[in-house]
Amino acid sequence: MTDLWTNACRPRPEEAELRESVWRVCSEFLSRPLTIGMGMRMFNLDPYSRPLTIHVVGATHNETLGARTTDMDELGRMFPGHQGLEVVMVGPEVVQGPIMRPPLRAFGPRGKVYISAYKGFYHQFWEEVVEKGEAAKPNLVVGFHPGFDGQEVNQDWLATLLLLRDYNIPTLFTMISNEELQSTLHMFMELEMDVKDTGSNPFSSLKPEHLPKSPNKAPIYANAHYVSFRGLLEVKEEEEQN
Template structure:
């Protein structure tokens, strides 16, 4: 457990395009943080208890950096979407982002400062409100979805337990929660089975019909191809897709199967907006 880097970015945001540039930008702040963790009593106790030789400092520092990317990948991926979809975070009022299908992965150990890096990505923003919506949102994360107290330059997190299309009907359509400027789904997995597709279909159609700028992330090229085909079949207007420059660098086992190649969270993304049919009609 270590303190995340904080404070305004010393470099222009458009220069920070991937992890290499992010780590270079944060180097002066990160190095003492990582050195403090490596020299801590907890680290010494850890390696004494496992009964194995302690790796070289460079190896341990690389491991800590990979863990750090796993935390910061999500807010920076949100920022990637805002940039690519051309969403104006400096508009009058606040910018509202919904995370659909959020689970304990995004919410169980999240802290209020985890998304500060998203705010630093957009200096001068008037407030960013991130609402996590999902049936598995952690109990401790069920904070208010109201952004009435949101101050310019701050990032506020909120949570709501339930399916996204129900949340839309109960909270957004009634005016209790602001209409989203963008919706993000981290690993929705609707390609994996008919049951998952059935549960996601109302939300996908809602996002299409209301023309909500949307970004989803995926673990692999195979998921990317399968999900793209589903979205094309649903007449989604695909804005872009590809490798995420802010993917987590921490390897994960596939379904806890050590015999498969590890995957990385949010390794790929797809962005879509409205339907292809509507885009063709507008073009004509």
Template sequence: MDSNVPGLSHVILQKLNMKTYEDYKSAMDGRKSGSDFGIRTYFDMFQKMEDTFKFCAECKKLPDALPDPKSLRRCKRCQNVYYCSVACQRANWPLHKKFCKKLKLVALDRLVEWLVFTGDIPFPTETWTKPAQDVKTWEDWFAMQGQLEEKLGAILAGRYMTLLWANAGKPRPEDGELRESIRRLVTDFHSRPLTIGLGLRLFGINPLAKTLTVHVVGASHVETLNTRLTDYDELTRMFPGHRGMELVMVGVDVVNGPIMRPPLATLAPQGRVHLSSYKGLYHDFWESHVETKLATRPDLVVGFHPGFHACPDLLAGWLPTLLLLRDYRLPVLFTVYSEQELKSSLQILVELEMHIMGYATNPFASLRPEQVYSSPNKAPVYCSSYYIALLGLAASAVPGAEELEEDDGWQGGEPSAAGVAGGNTPGLG
């Protein structure tokens, strides 16, 4: 349980009798029938996925450790956590009541996320009617979406939404709750392209002036499972008239699919976002493709939740890439889930003498709450909650970096087109 991560975890795959994310994608695409994995019906699939979260939130016992595995009962309020007895539920309530309402959203979004794989989410979006620098929040973005309520209504009335609640084993929520869930999942889907767009603005990189290449370093199933060639077209709507962009997903856990094609050796087509990928380590990709001109040098490198703060082994794996990014003075934008992760990551980057240009809350963080830990009774996290902007080698120690270890809070602010707001960091040119 401790290895659970946001998104489709290996634990869920095991419950579905699937070995890889490609198996899951094949089942969703209809290339393999569910019976290939022991799944006979939609109800069976949803129940197997729900089994991942079945353990007593108080004593941590799994169903197999109980005299009657069916004795686990779900909290009626949140429909998310389980208890093996009334005694455990009562003992856990003082802690659970702090998170019960939020965990209800976690459980709902976990089911509605299926509509991302069926193609119902996201809905078709519009070309931005405001300059990118004037779109500062998700509400600004939603305000530009014409006929929004009609689009949400079509998803609510769709075939797959009906199938979902006929088979989920839970009562269908009110339409208002489902609309809000769809909105949260739409922000989760578009958070990555909008964060890339934010990174371009923060570094003063103008998509209208030149053809751009963006490398997504450390890409995994989170960025590439079920990814379609059009999934980052929101960048075209964000920067209408751009000269062309290529996004190259680079990582050892890149999932096979439509974007598994070689990076371009020439510039991307004008006015289009071209997706490609490389399955392997970034420093290997740099040596085999960038240095040999089989791929173009990036204008921006983005890492969504690199996770090098988590343990020494992960940091050791990331070290060659971090040093490459530093020594080649590449503009880099990393995102993290939480404030604590931000502090830990900043400390590592300071020790590596990387020039921290700024760090702040991300206005385009996902609004979808996610349960991460084996204990559900902790505050949910949100994808790309904070960002860190880096550029090359630090000329000198970053002022105030030593405060990160002791200060419970940190100084950051709203990003702007002119620079990254950070209490102890300069703006970007």
């Protein structure tokens, strides 16, 4: 290691600095399972009382390129001795790899996390797989950086959002900035989503990144903010009038 820093013409960092640097890099990867665990807590989903199924909607190369079947094992460490956890990656940009295998039809093994993937839009996955009984219905749906950045939501995302709303599925989305969060909240209000919680994600990535389109702006952090919703917003004014 001494030769490495000498050849790089840089002083060797202290041990604490190296550990912090390694943690920043690792936090980008660990942010996803930790955020899923946070979503389970938010919606009071108890993995010790029953097996749970989590669908990751809008999965891209960020989650699936080089993905291994052990990538979500941190969930098992968060909930040791759980009854079984299944994570299904769903999205049109899912990359072929070891996790590209069928979802579970029955409960998985206790204490294990099973990962599978489906290449396609979520509403298609629901119609072609879930409704035919070839996959379990989700206890929780999570989306990492869906990209609701103020532009009109496309029809594929709209179909997915309405499905999640109408089936009353606990859902958690993450955003990279407060601006994206506010834009998403505005859109959810228009869709009459019942927003449960929103704020800064305590399990966001600590690795600073710059957007290619905005290199001069302040760095962003993966999964920096979150918003959760479940079902259709009830209009209290109508209830009071009745």
